[in-house]
Amino acid sequence: MQKEDLIFFRKWFFEYINQFFSNDPFIQKNIELKIKHTERVCKNSILLAESEKISEEECMLAETIALFHDLGRFEQFIKYKTFRDSESENHAVLGVKILNNEKIFSRLSGEEENLILKVIECHNIMEVPENIKNSEKLYFFSRLIRDADKIDILRLASEEPAEEEKRNPALELYLPDTWGYSEPVISEILNNRMAKIGDMKNRNDVKLLRLSWIFDINFPATFSLLKKYGYLESIMSSLPEIEETESLKTHIKEYLDTKESETR
Numbered sequence: 143m144q145k146e147d148l149i150f151f152r153k154w155f156f157e158y159i160n161q162f163f164s165n166d167p168f169i170q171k172n173i174e175l176k177i178k179h180t181e182r183v184c185k186n187s188i189l190l191a192e193s194e195k196i197s198e199e200e201c202m203l204a205e206t207i208a209l210f211h212d213l214g215r216f217e218q219f220i221k222y223k224t225f226r227d228s229e230s231e232n233h234a235v236l237g238v239k240i241l242n243n244e245k246i247f248s249r250l251s252g253e254e255e256n257l258i259l260k261v262i263e264c265h266n267i268m269e270v271p272e273n274i275k276n277s278e279k280l281y282f283f284s285r286l287i288r289d290a291d292k293i294d295i296l297r298l299a300s301e302e303p304a305e306e307e308k309r310n311p312a313l314e315l316y317l318p319d320t321w322g323y324s325e326p327v328i329s330e331i332l333n334n335r336m337a338k339i340g341d342m343k344n345r346n347d348v349k350l351l352r353l354s355w356i357f358d359i360n361f362p363a364t365f366s367l368l369k370k371y372g373y374l375e376s377i378m379s380s381l382p383e384i385e386e387t388e389s390l391k392t393h394i395k396e397y398l399d400t401k402e403s404e405t406r
């Protein structure tokens with residue numbers, strides 16, 4: 143992959159998304175949300191790639207994956223007016239379908255094209271599939287996009303307004319704003335495991351599930367970036383002060399401190 147290829151991809155991406163711009167404020171807001179997300183994921187991917195001291199060519203591959211990882215989001219939103227895959231379709235698979243139809247990676251080697259498409263297709267699966275884990279290169283880029291993506295989803299979660307009327311319906315899970323936390327969600331966190339979507343019962347559980355992503359982070363630099371950005375702290379400060387909250391916060395902070403000290 144050459145520098146010119148990356149320039150071509152960036153230009154192609156911004157021309158492609160132009161068709162989705164709308165006078166409807168709801169549509170425009172959500173298209174802009176995904177553009178900003180893509181830009182931030184690109185930035186995070188570059189920072190993580192640089193921290194891993196990989197070659198310049200591999201850094202460009204990481205940026206290309208980030209640039210296209212959510213390409214399916216634009217068509218998904220226009221078609222279904224939601225970003226919830228369960229109520230529309232799998233945005234990663236949709237993105238790969240578009241990329242294949244457009245044949246934009248035909249300028250790359252077959253190996254590079256295969257790597258980019260495979261990593262994008264699996265970026266939203268809860269656990270990295272075995273066929274990816276079996277290839278060192280696929281596994282590396284898979285872990286990288288997952289960390290870069292998680293960092294920015296945590297930014298969005300940390301910016302979520304407390305008032306219901308200010309929330310974005312395209313991102314809403316419509317869980318009730320009830321008291322307390324779901325027991326299995328707490329238990330997973332205290333055991334350093336990611337919480338399960340099916341165990342979420344209310345809005346507090348959604349916040350805890352996001353926080354539990356720290357147990358699925360792959361690179362030391364991701365912890366440094368999360369600390370620098372302060373997203374986890376702001377999500378934690380939005381949790382209601384009930385009996386379990388302090389022990390959960392302490393557990394999460396202790397885990398982050400341990401990981402932080404490992405990066406030094």
Ligand SMILES: [Fe+2]
Binds near residue numbers: 179183211212291
């Ligand atoms: Fe994403």
